[in-house]
Amino acid sequence: MKELLKELHTYKLGKIVEHVPLKEHTTYRVGGTADAFIYPKTATDLVKIMKLIKTYQVPYFVLGKGSNVLFSDRPFHGLIIKLDELDEVKIRGQIVTVGAGYSLMKLSSLVARKGLSGLEFASGIPGSVGGAIYMNAGAYKKDMGYIVTKVKVLTPSGRIISMVNRELNFHYRSSFFQQHKDYIVLEATLKLQQGVKEEILALMQERKERRLETQPLEYPSAGSVFRNPENQYAGKLIEDIGLKGLTRGGAMISPKHANFIVNVGNATSQDIKDLMDLVKVTVKDNYHIDLKVEQELVNWE
Numbered sequence: 001m002k003e004l005l006k007e008l009h010t011y012k013l014g015k016i017v018e019h020v021p022l023k024e025h026t027t028y029r030v031g032g033t034a035d036a037f038i039y040p041k042t043a044t045d046l047v048k049i050m051k052l053i054k055t056y057q058v059p060y061f062v063l064g065k066g067s068n069v070l071f072s073d074r075p076f077h078g079l080i081i082k083l084d085e086l087d088e089v090k091i092r093g094q095i096v097t098v099g100a101g102y103s104l105m106k107l108s109s110l111v112a113r114k115g116l117s118g119l120e121f122a123s124g125i126p127g128s129v130g131g132a133i134y135m136n137a138g139a140y141k142k143d144m145g146y147i148v149t150k151v152k153v154l155t156p157s158g159r160i161i162s163m164v165n166r167e168l169n170f171h172y173r174s175s176f177f178q179q180h181k182d183y184i185v186l187e188a189t190l191k192l193q194q195g196v197k198e199e200i201l202a203l204m205q206e207r208k209e210r211r212l213e214t215q216p217l218e219y220p221s222a223g224s225v226f227r228n229p230e231n232q233y234a235g236k237l238i239e240d241i242g243l244k245g246l247t248r249g250g251a252m253i254s255p256k257h258a259n260f261i262v263n264v265g266n267a268t269s270q271d272i273k274d275l276m277d278l279v280k281v282t283v284k285d286n287y288h289i290d291l292k293v294e295q296e297l298v299n300w301e
């Protein structure tokens, strides 16, 4: 790691910050300390960074806004790559080209103010464009798969290529990138529709109010913990067994929304993981259903 950092400094491939508490970069506000973060300014810098990572065989992780990850409490001995500076947006008619580091919420409000429709579903999703494509983030029966036409990606062999929608295998909270974790999303092209600005903004406002009413947004969380099993709602299953309000250390199954685990006071990652495991076992015992965690567990055994 030391040698890698030395080279990264020498070649000036982006801002480097060492010994970073992951709780400052995850919406759960938990996680151990990472050896270092790097913020490449361009895709070309990222290509060089990935080459060096391979040479020195250092573990790495591409982190978006940290709104769908649960890092363990252990130190992360490796490099965290943050694409915050790949944040250019171009809008030409109904076509939007946007860097992977751009905030999805910011984008949905930017295009709404231009009267473009298609991203209303994303106004309450606090991720990056890259993370949203990886997760195929969605809501209200819409997801990224409906609007992404192509993405620019960095392949494991160090090439930058374009991939079109049909190659990206978008399904419910799933995409090509979950099966190919060594591909990195650099940029996305979205196709939106012309709509009526006032109607789009009104719909987004209505949904925001609904989220505030139904989701525990006053506490740190990473959104829904479990994927909905076919024709069921994970939250309803958890609520019906009476698990709402259950706590482990500083983590709690939200009394407002049973599919959220919230950090109500200095939770550890282990507290959250313990609740996840407990819910899984209890749901399995009661309904014979295997709940699947929607969030990415990183740096666990």
Ligand SMILES: Cc1cc2nc3c(=O)[nH]c(=O)nc-3n(C[C@H](O)[C@H](O)[C@H](O)COP(=O)(O)OP(=O)(O)OC[C@H]3O[C@@H](n4cnc5c(N)ncnc54)[C@H](O)[C@@H]3O)c2cc1C
Residues within 6 Å of the ligand: 027, 061, 062, 063, 064, 065, 066, 067, 068, 069, 083, 100, 124, 125, 126, 127, 128, 129, 130, 131, 132, 133, 134, 135, 136, 137, 138, 139, 177, 183, 184, 185, 186, 217, 221, 222, 223, 224, 296
């Ligand atoms: C309050 C709240 C509400 C939420 N509501 C919703 C919702 O309605 N619908 C929904 O789908 N989700 C929801 N989420 C979850 C989360 O916001 C989304 O999954 C989001 O898309 C994650 O993006 P991120 O940038 O935070 O990704 P991260 O959490 O940083 O990373 C998630 C995964 O994506 C990978 N990744 C990130 N960037 C890239 C990249 N450029 N290239 C390749 N891989 C990458 C990471 O390596 C990681 O494996 C919610 C979360 C919160 C906290």
